[in-house]
Amino acid sequence: MRPDQTLVTLQREGTRITARTSEPFIQEDTVGASEHDHQYSHLTAPLRQRGLACTAEYGLSDYIVHAELPDGSALIISPPQEPATDHPPGYPESWLVTRGHPDDSTPHEVIYDSEPDGPHARHGGSVPRLLAAIDARLDQLGLPPRPESQRLARESAADAVLHRAGFVPVVLFRERFHRLPSAMTDLVEQRQMVTRAFDMLQAEGFDVSCDPDLLDPSRPPPGDHGLSLGDRLGHLTQSIQSAAHTSEAVAALSELTAPGDGVLHRVVESLNTTADWWEGLGAPADPHYANRLRYITEKLDSYALEIRSMRGDLADRHTAHPDRVQARVDRVAPEDRAPRVAAALALSPTARRTTPAAPPSASAVRPTLPPARPSPAPGR
DSSP, rough: OOOOOOOOEEETTTTTTEEEEEEOOOOOOOOOOOOOOTHHHHHHHHHTTTTTTEEEEEOOSSSSEEEOTTTTTTTEEEEOOSSOOOOTOOOOSSSSEEETTTTEEEEEEEEEEETTTTTTTTGGTTTHHHHHHHHHHEEEEEEEOHHHHHHHHHHHHHHHHHHHHHOOEEEEEEOEEEEOOOOOOHHHHHHHHHHHHHHHHHTTEEEEEEEEGGGTTSSSOOOOSOHHHHHHHHHHHHHHOOBBBBBHHHHHHHHHOTTTSSSSHHHHHHHHHHHHHHSSOSTTTTHHHHHHHHEEEHHHHHHHHHHHHHHHHHHHHHHHGGHHHHHTTTTTOTTOHHHHHHHHHHSGGGGGGOSSSOOOOOTTTOOOOOOOOOOOOSOO
16 A cells, blocks of 8 residues: 555445545655655655644654644654554554644644554554544644645546446535435445445555445455546547647547537437436426426537537648647658547447448447446446
8 A cells, every 4th residue: 555545435424424535645855854854754745735834853762743733733643652663664553643732731632543452453554544534634623725736636536436436526615525325325225335436446546445334245346347438538638639630630529529429419319318317207306407407408419519510610621730740740641540549439330441332221230339337326
């Protein structure tokens, strides 16, 4: 488990089950830092990113990180001191985090204790879980978060996995997290959903913390679901970014705008079908949601037509991009598209070059897209 690995914590909070993401830190420039401060930079860096002044001071048998809070109190982050333990510098077997004030004993509290008899003993020397507990307390104390630019990409990746696993996002003034659907109260179903999210997060490389009671050990291990549909469409973005000629950009854009089976057309089709399905769900508000979805879909459809027209204007230009003339020298002609373009076009049956002797019969079977990630519904 790496200190720079994003941690997602699945836990029960009262009557709901939540998923909270704790981003890893970004390493500081340690030039000129003392050796002991460098050994604990994996702790001081994320704390300094939240505006705290930090020092590493020697305690009884090991260094202790001291972080000053705005109210005058301080966090003391300590590895085991007595008896001393043998461990790599900065990576002990457990941690103890306390908060206290030099002139006031009132705010004294234990924030995290993963020593053998502590409430977080199962986490041992895990740095991501240590930082997650500290971040949670700093959030409660009203400290500003880390700069958004350092959080966005990692949180977005976790958001995408939790979204596909069926969780619902919650955005409040000082926090954001995900939860299971509010009407999902069956414990068996909850464990199935949490287990699915747990498996999907681990498969994407996240460090996942979860109470074993929330998992269903009877569920089979996940299979290889390959790229999501969105990730596969990402090939189109890469193709447009690397395009040196309008014909290359048009080739990718055509997959979005093609009439009948283009991506935008299929999105409109799916949303209209969803509206029809939702309208018959039975609750008084369902027709309102269905009509609102149809209204949005109508707007999207009109924009899709406009984009299709703009694609035609771009195709008429048929010229090299002036900023990519040099890159053009190392590329093949527009007719022989780069492998990434070919892979993107392979997503759509219309992109496959065929020379049928006669028009296909009505019973001809259209090629299908390769399987994407599973739907949010439980079950693999």
